Amino acid sequence: MSSEEKEPIQLLQGTLDLIVLRTLASMGAQHAYQIATRLQQVSDRLLNLNQGTLYPALVRLEQYGWIKGTWGRTESNREAKYYAITKAGEKALNQETLRWRKMAGLVERLLLEDFQP
Amino acid sequence: MIYLRRLLSKFWGLFRNARVEEELEREITTHLALLEDDFLRKGMSAEEAHLAARRAYGGVEQAKQLHRDERSILWLEQLRHDVRYAFRQLGKSTGFTVVVIVTFALGIGANTAMFTLADLIIRRPVSLPGLDRLVSMEEQSSTSQDKGISAANYLDLLVANHTFEQLAVYEYWSAGVGGQDQPYEALGVKVSANFFSAVGIKPTTGRDFIAGDDAAGRDREVILSNAFWRRHFAADPSAVGKVVKLDGELYTVIGVMPPRAIFPLGAPAFWVPIAMSQLMRSERQQLSLHGVGRLQTGVSLEQARGEIDGIWNSLAKSYPRANTDRSMLIVGLRDSIVLDYNRQFALLLMGVVGFVLLIACTNIATLQFARASVRQQEIAIRRALGASRWRVLSQLLTESILLSLLGGAAGSIVSIFSVRLLRNTLPLDVQWFCDVSSLKVNEAAFAFTVLLAIVSGVLSGLAPAWKYSKADPTQALTTRSHRIAGSSNNRWRSALVTTEIALALVLLIGAALMVKGFATLVTGQRGLEPESLLTFRVDLPQSRTPQQVRAFQDNLLSQLSTLQGARSVALASGVPYSSYEDSTALILEEKVATQRDQAPAAMAELVSPDYFRTMHIPLREGRWFHAGDTPDTLRVAVVSESMAQRLWSRQSAIGKRLKSEDRDNAAPWLTVVGVVGDIQHEIYDRSFRSILYLPYQQAPPHSLDFLIRSDSDPLQFAVSVRRIIRNLDSNLPVENLETLAGMISAQASSLQYVAVLVAGFGILALILSAVGVYALMANSIAERRHEIGIRMALGAQKSNVLHTVMRRALVATSVGLTCGVVLALAFTRLLSSLIYGVTAWDSETFVVVPVVLALVALTATYIPARRTTSIDPVQTLRME
Secondary structure: OOOOOOOOOOOOOOHHHHHHHHHHHHHOOEEHHHHHHHHHHHHOOOOOOOHHHHHHHHHHHHHHOOEEEEEEEOOOOOEEEEEEEOHHHHHHHHHHHHHHHHHHHHHHHHHHHHHOO | OHHHHHHHHHHHHHHHHHHHHHHHHHHHHHHHHHHHHHHHHOOOOHHHHHHHHHHHHOOHHHHHHHHHHHHOOHHHHHHHHHHHHHHHHHHHOHHHHHHHHHHHHHHHHHHHHHHHHHHHHHHOOOOOOOHHHEEEEEEEEOOOOOEEEOHHHHHHHHHHOOOEEEEEEEEEEEEEEOOOOOOEEEEEEEEOOOHHHHHOOOOOEEOOOOOOOOEOOOOOEEEEOHHHHHHHHOOOHHHOOOEEEEOOEEEEEEEEOOOOOOOOOOOOOEEEEOOEOHHHHOOOOOOOEEEEEEEOOOOOHHHHHHHHHHHHHHHHHHOHHHHOOEEEEEEEHHHHHOOHHHHHHHHHHHHHHHHHHHHHHHHHHHHHHHOHHHHHHHHHHHHHOOOOHHHHHHHHHHHHHHHHHHHHHHHHHHHHHHHHHHHHHOOHHHHHOOOHHHOOOOHHHHHHHHHHHHHHHHHHHHHHHHHHHOOOHHHHHHOOOOOOOOHHHHHHHHHHHHHHHHHHHHHHHHHHHHHHHHHHHHHOOOOOOHHHEEEEEEEOOOOOOHHHHHHHHHHHHHHHHOOOOEEEEEEEOOOOOOOOOOOEEEEEOOOOOOOOOOOOEEEEEEEOOOHHHHOOOOEEEEOOOOOOOOOOOOOEEEEEHHHHHHHHOOOOOOOOEEEEOOOOOOOOOEEEEEEEOOOOOOOOOOOOOOEEEEEHHHOOOOEEEEEEEEOOOHHHHHHHHHHHHHHHOOOOOOEEEEEHHHHHHHHOHHHHHHHHHHHHHHHHHHHHHHHHHHHHHHHHHHHHHHHHHHHHHOOOOHHHHHHHHHHHHHHHHHHHHHHHHHHHHHHHHHHHHHOOOOOOOOHHHHHHHHHHHHHHHHHHHHHHHHHHHHOOHHHHHHOO
16 A cells, blocks of 8 residues: 555565564664665665655554654754664564565465476 | 554544644654755765755655555544534535524434333333333233232242242222312322332332331331322421321321332322231232232243243142133233333324424425535535545535534434423323333433434435535536526426425325324214213222112212202213223123134123213113112113124114123123113224123112213312212212313323324424425525526516426425325325324315415415516626
């Protein structure tokens, strides 16, 4: 629902949530700009999503209670909202990661089978 | 679980929207600034960096909207906008808003009031806690119509059962309330000591009866009703401990009941313990008591029936003389009170008032259409700006529902007042099938109001909303559509007015038929001339011997007959229309061919010889009674024509012998000496009853109705009657002193009340439809002002213009009337099959009512139409 249509690689539904959670889990509290930058680095610019689309994902995760935002200051002394993963978020991340692995494995197996004959 | 959490947080967000919005703004600002810094570091100029940051971020407004959609409950958010917008719109057209709200308030208020009444009559006839667990328990005999429970059987069931929490008995008891002034008869109840704890109510002042209070010799205690307490003790709490004189005996007041929630029905004035004498405790024959029990929690009616049936079987074995041929009938207390007849009337009233609301909704829909000219422009603009049709539709419906909810709120106030009015004006006999004191607008009624308001909002708003939302944006913006009012718009409106007229006609015809039918019922028997008959009742204490009773009656009769202007005087065990009931099973000397399960039975009436002459009952065959029929002569009987016909269809009844059926077979044989004309006994009777008249001299009853036929107004005897009786016995109360005509209308009071209500709703419908027609006309003229101006400028005659303008309303009205007559034919057939006394076809009604409605509609059309003639063509053209 919130993924941008013009992108070369479209994000699968729900994957943005997983990526954001993962990022926060490994990097600690981050503000939206940091998260966006991190995504671009990791994806090697393949996933060139509009940074604004990150916001709906953040508000959704916050409403689930998986992340929590607090206002702080950046190094350049600008005010920014820092998001940190919560306990419930970590649990959800584990579950989602498992689910993703299963899913990816399944798709992978199916694709391989398809090409064999 | 997390979805719930999210929903909660979304809901929470509704209240802090402004703060969230402001935070989002700050967050985005920082984000863009950081992006800009980044680009600046990469060597871009300030301007380039600014643009690049924007590009990288994407649309700021879109992101914000996505954020909003994501964080909020979308439809709720839209609803909030719609409601706010609707309030603004309604505020702009105050006149329209007020008319619509008043219409809704009347329609919904009347519906809530009738719902409250129907709810009381059907769902909660008595306000007792845990009503669903209360049952009524009565022995039913296969040989007679008597119902009730005998003391001994009750006591055995009380000991043996395990399914009831409490099992109590009661018995109505009318007692003369003694006092310094005029003694009067009041309705009271004798109850077992556990009665109040069984039904779940208790005195608010003083105490309840305690175990043992109902033992013989300890029963001189009384609990008063609130009304009695106010009347005799001016609501003084120290009344507890004082004494009251009932039927000449002194009773100590031990408690006072609350004003509301009373049992049993009939608004009793006091409760005294049943004094169970040793004799009574072994009585199985007499079914004098009524049983009421509270089931234990978790025990179903079926389980209780099973258990009681088992106990009953063993009781029938132990006491075969009394208990065979009988069974124990256990039904829910509510079901034992709510009769089909009352249910039908309650539903009928709801149906009628529902009709009124339908008419009101149609009316409001017409008004909504009338606003089309103003709204079309606005809606077209909204559509042109990108609002979807669904969005416009839901906006318009929101507006309509908002109106109906406001109307419903006003309607609640209307209903509270109407229910108060109902409570104070309901006829007295209603208290025999529901506890009128607890009639009030309750939570169920409130829920009903809200539901009704929403339904009527949708009903009245759907058609106009559907129609407007279709508005083509381009066309509406380019042409001045209101000048050339769309013909399809007019078709809709005409159709609505047609519907409204048709509905109103059905309602009015139904109302007229009911009013007329009830009026016919109420006039009573042809030739009876009830207005020149005075009647009153005297109850003699049971302690008097038959000789004493006889002497009193003869004495009173002879004194009454000396009254100046009294043409004849008579007495009877129960005059017609006095709610006197009796069913005596009969044994005929020669068996007649009737169905086995229908043993011959008749209503026994003990009468004095002059009864027939006084009541204008004609003699058909044989003779009337005369003074020579005494206990020492042949036992005689006179039968009504219908009874003779039913029992001995072809043969003459004279000389036949019959007797009342009883176990000892000791009743004497009665010889039929006369056949008299039939007489209506109750206004609800659908056929004449079989009446068995017996001479009072041969079996003097203790309770008697006296009759005086007078040449002039019989009420002139009232004072003399009271004086004569006081001289005979100063302790005897005189009851129901009234003309027979008064008795008839008292019995018909519920019917008349229903008729008045229905007539009132009919008038409301008439007014609403007049408003509807008027609105249609006034509006279409306003829309066509310009066109009419041009016509007149071109030389059209005024009468011609008037005709053109009125034509549409006239067509709508006449089509409505035609449809209405057809619908009414079907509807009244249903009505007449449901409600006794209402005929399906009555030529007078079917002519007069449509004519009246047509005249009203015509007037409502003509008044606004006349205004067209004052249109100045020059002025209208100048407006161009």
